[in-house]
Amino acid sequence: xxxxAVGTKKLTLVQAVTDGLRTMMRESENVIVLGEDVGRxxxxxxATDGLMEEFGEKRIIDTPLAESGIIGTSIGLAMNGFRPxxxxxxxxxxxxxxxxxxxxxxxxxxxxxxxxxxPMVIRAPFGAGVRAPEIHSDSVEALFxxxxxxKVVVPSNPYDAKGLLIASIEDPDPVLxxxxxxxxxxxxxxxxxxxxxxxxxxxxxMKEGNQVTILTYGAMVDASLQAANEAESNGVSVEVxxxxxxxxxxxxxxxxxxxxxxxxxxxxxxxxxxxxxDTLISLINDTSFLYMKAPIEKVTGFDTPVPMFALEDHYLPxxxxxxxxxxxxxxx
Amino acid sequence: xxKQFPKKQILNEDGVVVDHAFKNRLDExxxxxxYTKMFRARMFDRKGVNLQRQGRIGTYVPFEGQEAAQIGSSxxxxxxxxxxxxxxDHGATLTFGHSLKNVLLYWKGRQEGCIPPDGKKIFPxxxxxxxxxxxATGAAWAEKMKGTxxxxxxxxxxxxxxxxxxxxxxxxxSVFNIPVVFFNQNNGxxxxxxxxxxxxxxxIAQKAAGYDIEGIRLDGNDVFAVYFHTKAAVxxxxxxxxxTLIEAVTWRYGAHTTADDPxxxxxxxxxIIRRETTDPLARLEKYMQQENIWDSxxxxxxxxxxxxxxxxxxxxxxxxxxxxxxxxFDHVFAENPWPIxxxxxxxxxxxxx
Numbered sequence: 001x002x003x004x005a006v007g008t009k010k011l012t013l014v015q016a017v018t019d020g021l022r023t024m025m026r027e028s029e030n031v032i033v034l035g036e037d038v039g040r041x042x043x044x045x046x047a048t049d050g051l052m053e054e055f056g057e058k059r060i061i062d063t064p065l066a067e068s069g070i071i072g073t074s075i076g077l078a079m080n081g082f083r084p085x086x087x088x089x090x091x092x093x094x095x096x097x098x099x100x101x102x103x104x105x106x107x108x109x110x111x112x113x114x115x116x117x118x119p120m121v122i123r124a125p126f127g128a129g130v131r132a133p134e135i136h137s138d139s140v141e142a143l144f145x146x147x148x149x150x151k152v153v154v155p156s157n158p159y160d161a162k163g164l165l166i167a168s169i170e171d172p173d174p175v176l177x178x179x180x181x182x183x184x185x186x187x188x189x190x191x192x193x194x195x196x197x198x199x200x201x202x203x204x205x206m207k208e209g210n211q212v213t214i215l216t217y218g219a220m221v222d223a224s225l226q227a228a229n230e231a232e233s234n235g236v237s238v239e240v241x242x243x244x245x246x247x248x249x250x251x252x253x254x255x256x257x258x259x260x261x262x263x264x265x266x267x268x269x270x271x272x273x274x275x276x277x278d279t280l281i282s283l284i285n286d287t288s289f290l291y292m293k294a295p296i297e298k299v300t301g302f303d304t305p306v307p308m309f310a311l312e313d314h315y316l317p318x319x320x321x322x323x324x325x326x327x328x329x330x331x332x
Numbered sequence: 333x334x335k336q337f338p339k340k341q342i343l344n345e346d347g348v349v350v351d352h353a354f355k356n357r358l359d360e361x362x363x364x365x366x367y368t369k370m371f372r373a374r375m376f377d378r379k380g381v382n383l384q385r386q387g388r389i390g391t392y393v394p395f396e397g398q399e400a401a402q403i404g405s406s407x408x409x410x411x412x413x414x415x416x417x418x419x420x421d422h423g424a425t426l427t428f429g430h431s432l433k434n435v436l437l438y439w440k441g442r443q444e445g446c447i448p449p450d451g452k453k454i455f456p457x458x459x460x461x462x463x464x465x466x467x468a469t470g471a472a473w474a475e476k477m478k479g480t481x482x483x484x485x486x487x488x489x490x491x492x493x494x495x496x497x498x499x500x501x502x503x504x505x506s507v508f509n510i511p512v513v514f515f516n517q518n519n520g521x522x523x524x525x526x527x528x529x530x531x532x533x534x535x536i537a538q539k540a541a542g543y544d545i546e547g548i549r550l551d552g553n554d555v556f557a558v559y560f561h562t563k564a565a566v567x568x569x570x571x572x573x574x575x576t577l578i579e580a581v582t583w584r585y586g587a588h589t590t591a592d593d594p595x596x597x598x599x600x601x602x603x604i605i606r607r608e609t610t611d612p613l614a615r616l617e618k619y620m621q622q623e624n625i626w627d628s629x630x631x632x633x634x635x636x637x638x639x640x641x642x643x644x645x646x647x648x649x650x651x652x653x654x655x656x657x658x659x660x661f662d663h664v665f666a667e668n669p670w671p672i673x674x675x676x677x678x679x680x681x682x683x684x685x
Binding site for chain 1: 414444446447448456459460463466467471473475478484501504659666670
């Protein structure tokens with residue numbers, strides 16, 4: 001087992017989430033957690049493991065099985081002084097709460113010109129590739145990036161998970177915090193034991209390159225890095241950007257990279273039409289049209305429901321599909 | 333179920349006190365305050381309908397006929413409590429301290445109409461039906477966690493009881509013993525759909541039993557019944573006794589909104605008959621006459637004073653500065669993210685600013 005550097009711990013992504021929650025709950029009495037099975041059970045993915053023992057059931061609250069109820073009461077708590085972190089057991093279970101998020105959480109500040117605000121975080125595991133049952137694998141982030149008044153963040157690794165979660169809890173507005181299930185335990189990383197933040201709205205260059213830019217996030221970062229490394233061994237230099245925040249996007253970072261490479265591949269597992277890829281193409285069109293050397297390629301899920309897991313490997317983008325897209329933009 | 337949840341009354345249709353337990357609590361100043369607030373709400377409501385007819389505001393939602401339910405319940409709340417209204421509850425919000433001008437601005441399509449006066453914990457009207465029950469529960473939960481004795485009251489109609497959020501709100505409040513009063517105004521119609529098509533249950537109050545909380549059915553046109561029973565529910569909540577579901581049975585005389593024609597779905601003669609038989613203001617006036625505390629010159633003076641107050645608010649509403657276009661952009665987040673800032677700047681250029 002690798003030893004951690006001084007002041008750090010080796011954590012998986014899901015452990016980093018727990019650590020972020022613990023850090024903020026120790027700092028402020030106002031931070032509370034609500035959700036299904038988050039208490040005694042510690043969450044179905046153990047994201048709240050041990051928190052009830054430390055903070056008690058008044059702050060780690062096992063709620064009735066009602067997503068709209070969880071979000072709706074969290075709105076009331078948030079605008080009356082608390083910082084609720086509401087867990088949706090899976091993003092695919094968020095639909096009963098959609099009304100509360102769309103008509104209230106995201107627009108109370110706007111409706112009241114700032115008189116009432118909703119500083120809450122909604123955490124949700126999401127994405128396919130873990131052989132989960134039906135509906136558990138949805139990747140519907142674009143439903144929320146189109147929703148005015150809520151920020152959407154997606155860490156792909158343990159360090160970003162803790163830092164982004166803390167930034168989300170401190171944010172004065174609602175944040176949807178999406179946790180890629182495939183990355184929950186896929187790797188461990190040195191994570192500072194103390195409090196730190198990763199700024200919302202900032203992406204990160206995961207691998208530098210100068211011929212092709214891959215824009216991606218969540219579980220697709222690993223597949224993209226794999227394809228980029230394969231391309232590198234074939235003499236093609238690929239830059240991989242983990243967007244980390246889907247709204248608002250890191251315009252400067254994206255524009256700088258695509259202006260450097262002139263070729264872009266966008267990778268996400270959500271359906272193609274109306275997905276974040278379309279927004280990224282629009283951003284590149286606005287910032288970097290004259291730099292482009294090839295049409296932008298999208299490697300995405302299909303405009304189909306996520307299939308049951310016997311077919312999910314066909315649905316999910318993988319390194320082979322990403323490599324094909326890299327080849328296409330290079331050989332345009 | 334109607335027997336288990338009888339429609340409680342203190343003042344009957346003839347203005348006679350039928351529940352003598354409350355007789356000695358009906359002091360003159362309370363009675364006059366209740367009348368004044370109901371009369372003010374009615375005058376405001378009629379003004380609202382007229383302003384819409386004259387094209388001076390947008391679609392308006394009238395509540396005439398429901399004054400006892402709204403004023404009796406809001407009078408039971410205290411400073412520091414929370415109120416979560418629907419779009420038909422400006423009788424309640426005005427009584428709880430909302431400003432006439434801002435309520436009018438709301439119906440003029442102005443965002444400022446969602447803002448309560450400083451210190452008044454009045455949420456903007458909920459438009460998605462029943463969604464506000466959860467906010468009231470959450471806000472009251474926060475008060476409980478803070479260790480205060482403040483409570484929430486939340487308004488909703490008969491149709492709202494069919495929504496999932498109604499049940500989730502009652503359930504959360506029940507499970508966590510939250511100090512919230514769920515105040516239902518059962519006016520018999522959800523726009524056009526009569527209550528018989530909304531539910532098979534004979535009362536709304538009985539739905540409380542499913543959550544093991546107290547359910548109370550009231551004559552919602554009896555302002556004494558509404559006031560005293562709501563007050564008891566709030567006091568119970570403050571003392572840690574948990575939530576209550578109150579069903580106030582009432583009637584809206586007019587349309588669902590000024591864009592609605594009720595003659596398409598019900599016989600409007602019923603409203604005419606009800607004005608003569610069950611009207612909340614007429615009933616209180618009868619009581620006051622019988623108690624020799626009615627004074628027609630007092631009432632005339634009241635009418636003059638309220639007319640002036642409302643006219644002043646209309647004047648303020650109509651002379652309000654035009655809205656800032658920037659407000660559309662500047663309050664989506666605490667700080668504008670770049671897409672909104674870019675859009676704001678681009679639109680300013682288009683407008684030649």
